[in-house]
Amino acid sequence: MPIGQEDTESPCIDLGNRIISCKKCPRLVLYRQSVSISAKRYPGQEFWRKPVPGYGDVKGRLLIVGMAPAASGGNRTGRVFTGDKSAQFLVSALFKSGFCNQPTSEARDDGLRYLDAYVTAAVKCVPPDNKPTLAELDNCLPYLKEEISCMPNLKAILVLGRFAFESIVRIFCSMGYNVSRSSFQNRSFLDVGNVRIFMSFHPSPRNVNTGKLSEDSFMQTLLGIREYLKKTQ
Ligand code: SF4
Structure with a gap:
């Protein structure tokens, strides 16, 4: 399975398979298989319960990075930012700003295609309490680094939340760049x-419901990315 929707000729074609079969983190392997979601909400559905690789256009210029799959999102549906409230918020905004072909992300076969963008998470397995350990992040970051190396046209990265930001900083520091982890700031x-x-900020229900992240604020960030990509063409 390719990691991206248009990745059929990429040398990274096997990355998705390697991620999906990964068992490096015993705690997360157990949790992704056992985490309970009300089956009544999803009658007859077989849950994914495996690592969730990124999805999108690896030839795109924008990489979007979240923290980890959600129990009712990626761990249920098998696609990153799919089937939960965070996905609703994110994909609706990405559609309005022209980074995908439809405003919803509900299931792997729903026809969603990212345009000039690739979406992934720093940690590919759902963690208990939404908190991966540092060791689990260390185990998983090489996959994110590989995803980045699969994007020859990369110009911009949108990090969703401090965890994603710090993950990207760790990768750039490992490549010899001097980047401070303390510089995370919404809309910066x-x-x-x-x-x-x-x-x-991450488009989690908590951040959205408390007003910490508004749709308007998030759209401003996306429009800023659009402007930047236009200038750097
Ligand atoms: S979190 Fe990453 S490294 Fe750990 S088991 Fe899942 S895919 Fe493997």
């Missing part, structure tokens, strides 16, 4: 080499 950006890192 940071240039590292040829890439601009855009920062946003």
Whole structure:
């Protein structure tokens, strides 16, 4: 299975399979298989319960990074940012800003295609309490690094939340760049080499329901990315 929807000729074609079969983190292997979701909400559905690789256009210029799959989202549906409230918020905004072909992300076969963008998470397995350990992050970051290396046209990274930001910073630091982890700020950006890192709070139900992240604020971030990509063409 390719990691991206248009990745059929990429040398990274086996990355998705390697991620899906990964068992490096015993705690997460157990949790992704056992985490309970009300089956009544999804009658007859077989849950994914495996690592969730990224999805999208690896030839795109924008990489979007979340923290980890959600129990009712990626761990249920098998596609990143699919089938939960965070996905609703994110994909609706990405559609309005032209980064995908439809405003919803409900299931792997729903026809969603990202345009000039690839979406993934720093940790590929659902963690208990939404908190991966540092050791689990260390285990998983090589996959994110590989995903980045699969994007030859990468110009911008949108990090969704501090965890995603710190994950990207760790990767750039491992590549020899000097980037401070303390510089995360919603609607801010940071240039590292040829890439601009855009920062946003994560579109989790908690952040959205409390007003910490509004649709308007998130749209402003996406429009800023659009402007930047236009200038760097
Ligand atoms: S979190 Fe990443 S490294 Fe750990 S088991 Fe899942 S895919 Fe493997």
